[in-house]
Amino acid sequence: AQKVTQAQTEISVVEKEDVTLDCVYETRDTTYYLFWYKQPPSGELVFLIRRNSFDEQNEISGRYSWNFQKSTSSFNFTITASQVVDSAVYFCALIKNYGGSQGNLIFGKGTKLSVKP
Amino acid sequence: NAGVTQTPKFRILKIGQSMTLQCAQDMNHNYMYWYRQDPGMGLKLIYYSVGAGITDKGEVPNGYNVSRSTTEDFPLRLELAAPSQTSVYFCASSNDRSGGNTIYFGEGSWLTVV
Numbered sequence: 001a002q003k004v005t006q007a008q009t010e011i012s013v014v015e016k017e018d019v020t021l022d023c024v025y026e027t028r029d030t031t032y033y034l035f036w037y038k039q040p041p042s043g044e045l046v047f048l049i050r051r052n053s054f055d056e057q058n059e060i061s062g063r064y065s066w067n068f069q070k071s072t073s074s075f076n077f078t079i080t081a082s083q084v085v086d087s088a089v090y091f092c093a094l095i096k097n098y099g100g101s102q103g104n105l106i107f108g109k110g111t112k113l114s115v116k117p
Numbered sequence: 118n119a120g121v122t123q124t125p126k127f128r129i130l131k132i133g134q135s136m137t138l139q140c141a142q143d144m145n146h147n148y149m150y151w152y153r154q155d156p157g158m159g160l161k162l163i164y165y166s167v168g169a170g171i172t173d174k175g176e177v178p179n180g181y182n183v184s185r186s187t188t189e190d191f192p193l194r195l196e197l198a199a200p201s202q203t204s205v206y207f208c209a210s211s212n213d214r215s216g217g218n219t220i221y222f223g224e225g226s227w228l229t230v231v
Contacts (some may be wrong), residue, residue: 004159035220045160045207045222091159104175105152105220107159 002027004094006108013082014116021077021111023092029053034068034075035093035105045091051075082115089113120144123208123223130198130230138193138226140208148211149191150175150220151183153204160207166191198230 003026013019025034036048049059051068059066063080079086089112093105124139142149147168152160162175166185180202182194191210195202208223 037222043205043227044224047219047221050219093159104162104165105160107161109157109159 002029002094002106004092004106004108006090006092006111008111009109010112010114012114012116015084016081017115018078018080019082019113019115021079021090021092021113023075023077023108025073025075025092025094027073027094033095035095036066036075036077037091037093039089039091039110041088048077048090079113082113084115084117087113087115121208121210121221121223123206123226125226126224127227128229130195130228132198132200132230134198135194135196136198136228138195138206138208138228140191140193140223141189142191142208142210142221143189144210144212144221145188146210146212146221147188148213149185150209150211151181151191151193152207152209153177154207154225155204163193163206195228200230202228203230204228 005024007022032053034051038046038048049066056068065078067076089110091110092108095105121142130136150165151163153163154160161177163177163181164172164175164183166172169185169188172183172185185191206226209220211220
């Protein structure tokens with residue numbers, strides 16, 4: 001069975017602190033994709049990143065970085081120098097990459113990040 | 118760029134009433150999905166469609182129906198609304214069911230059943 005675990009329910013930091021959001025996944029598939037989405041207080045889902053299972057290179061996009069480690073089945077997300085605008089719920093998700101997946105994203109329960117000024 | 122458009126954004130229903138959540142995408146995507154998000158939880162798939170005229174159940178389909186008469190539209194019908202259907206509903210679309218391309222989400226529809 002597939003599963004995504006985000007063990008941190010809520011995290012609170014002060015602006016300019018670095019923060020890492022953990023994501024651990026379970027799958028028996030060798031080919032799959034991992035995603036991170038941001039859900040700000042307004043409620044929409046904002047796509048942040050997609051990573052396929054064959055690409056373990058870390059990715060950096062501005063203040064955001066992602067660390068994908070297949071050996072530990074983890075896909076962690078780090079925000080450097082956090083800002084108040086980063087306050088949101090962040091979801092990690094998993095999808096199988098073969099014909100039968102039908103786009104069924106498996107979501108974690110999310111981590112609520114609060115960045116205080 | 119309209120992307121994925123959902124209406125209404127907010128709705129209050131009485132128990133037993135019916136309603137349709139509308140979803141339209143202008144990206145010519147074949148694949149469309151309906152998810153629900155319960156408080157403090159991630160999203161769960163209700164129904165999906167791989168093209169006009171083709172729909173199938175997801176993880177939590179009970180109490181819902183869908184249709185896909187055109188590529189652009191994928192309405193979600195709630196029959197005999199129940200309090201358990203109080204949730205936020207997200208429509209999404211993609212042009213690749215494998216996850217190789219981004220799945221685009223609408224802004225969500227907040228539904229309360231009282």
